[in-house]
Amino acid sequence: MSHFAHHSEENYLKTLFSLSARDIKKVNNIALAQALKLNPATVLEMVRKLASKNLVEVKKDKTISLTEKGRKRALLTIRKHRLWEVFLVDKLRYKWNEVHELAEQLEHIESKDLIDRLEAFLDYPAFDPHGDPIPDKSGKLKISSTIPLSSGEKGKRYKVMSLAETNDAFLTYLEKLHIKPGMKLKVEDLHSYDQSCSLFVHIDGDP
Amino acid sequence: MSHFAHHSEENYLKTLFSLSARDIKKVNNIALAQALKLNPATVLEMVRKLASKNLVEVKKDKTISLTEKGRKRALLTIRKHRLWEVFLVDKLRYKWNEVHELAEQLEHIESKDLIDRLEAFLDYPAFDPHGDPIPDKSGKLKISSTIPLSSGEKGKRYKVMSLAETNDAFLTYLEKLHIKPGMKLKVEDLHSYDQSCSLFVHIDGDP
DNA sequence: GTAAAAAATTTGGTGTACCAAATAAATAAA
């Protein structure tokens, strides 16, 4: 059998995609190693392998980026991840902060059409439980215009679209505050004695 | 990360279970290697590893069998396999002869409660799409009394409970004949010019 | 420009899961 091919590769590509999406700064070996929680030596050789497969590109300044082929592969894995998350939440009644690790496994199931059938079964959801958009069959991603809450204006109302972090601590914290994607927030006050603006929010909208 | 531990182990245990269930004869290294389509050397060292983990037992006559612990593990993997098969057929509209390979992957998803939730979602099915019984949460298997069709009596009617083979060719053949578990068959005639009895059947019951 | 720090790379390992080919042991046949 295929012997669980590419499980690792897919994680590298996915990580590379979200790193280059979030940060404007260039991604180097160290940054990628940190994001994957792996040793730089490990990452270095994998990056070389991916480069030889035309999935990533290493520029003269050692910056690592996805090729078009790599980007597409990343997006297809992200598609699987997010659709499985929707399944877990909508059908198996998981809480939205419990599904990440499971989706991390399920995203590697290899099949031509399983995920398309799953998508149909779930009624073609546009967003995953964290508010992140689900790429389509061909790997295209609809970009929704969102702003970070920290750059919101005092007194204005905003709709939570997606979350910058996916770590369990953060998601559990939001869960405790009953904040989730789709919910509307009103920025009561902004005060920044520390670098990151902290802010009070008023919950409003569907529970 | 757990690093896709035990994917292989589970396949060994599962194969060992079905070998010892089907055949009355003892399972040796060669038989296991054949069933797994692996090299005997490979199987030998894995069997030793499994023995050291108290999952299998190698008797003086070199016969390999599951321990109680190994049997339980095998049944839990089989439980996962069969529940995923039900999901694929009932929810994703796969044909019953298309799901085996996918279930072969899905059965290795690691989670304390995913499969219990899936079972609830599927409404506690007792059998998989091939008519095989689904072990319960604790790994217990309800044994239904079935007889091979070849030992059926001429003129009598039987209900298809399960299938001895799971290979694609056989399943596709049955699919073509519109034979599936739950269906009632009447044995029209038995004639055995070759070793295995061939027989004509009359389809009857729900389509 | 030199020294310090950071990043990249090399080197020599690990564990898992596989293989082919050679050898040893056990079993069946003559």
Added chain:
DNA sequence: TTTATTTATTTGGTACACCAAATTTTTTAC
């Protein structure tokens, strides 16, 4: 019982994906 065949086991590999530690290269600071 001797030979042939089958089964078990050993030996020396491979690929993948990881690591720690040492080294080299690059960048930044002074």
